[in-house]
Amino acid sequence: MQEAPEQMHERLLEVIAKSRFEVLPQPYAWQGIANSLRIPNDALAAVRDGDGWYALMPAAEGANGTYRIFSFHFAEGTNASGFVAWLAGLMKQDAGTGAMVVCGFDARNNPAIWQTSLGLFDYWGCPWIKGETVIALVERLRRVGSSRR
Template sequence: MLVHFSLETRDETHHRLLKVIASAEWQVEPSLYRFVTFTAADFAQSANREALALVRDGEVWSQLVPTQDSTDLEVFKIISFHFEPGLDNSGFLGWLASLIKEKVGTGVVVICGRNDSKGGIYDYWGLPADCSHAAEALLDELQATARAGH
């Protein structure tokens, strides 16, 4: 696995990451998602095949699973990103999370994985459901700006 380290100004980083987002594939998952936790002893009977992610903190497992309950206080709309192979996307997570916080007013939950057949690292970004349309509009705007060469 190749890790990139870039020594660049904030403006240089911004322009490089605009190129990354210009070529990124992103999509909004159709379901809402929420976290469900369980103990390690309950893994075999509690792990959900429909989970987008399973993570463990040493005490409990947490899985991100589809939900129909839009009234849950911690329900997320998920946007997935796959990146073009070979592009330096270092710093993408912090850059985009900062823009979403600044422009949309919300933080994000990000879970990463790896799929070598689709460019390597991919991200699942969780946003509060009521903020997802504004975040999607921001992504469209960033891609349009980047593709126009600005």
């Protein structure tokens, strides 16, 4: 059965309200790593682009290319499909910024999490300078979603 845009919005408001939401206090940036066998312990993620490896690492405030990082772990039994596009669209519309999303393996690793989010959770980033605006948007969406339960 197809879902109308309004129905998807309502469903994802509930998903965001029920998710575990965490905001990391320090800025992060992508930094090159010379040896992919030695990913730094404080890296949130590592990715390969061609022959180069990069890690999402804590960075100094004011450094170029820093992100405000936040994460969502979805509640079991919810349907998070479409979440990335939905929230990224709202971030662009309401906060005037794009999103950086890194999906990671959810350590809860059970059939309910697979059903909810294909076994993944999301690290999100926005430019550090837009962080407070984006976090306020997410908190507002969570309040709206909580009020509709």
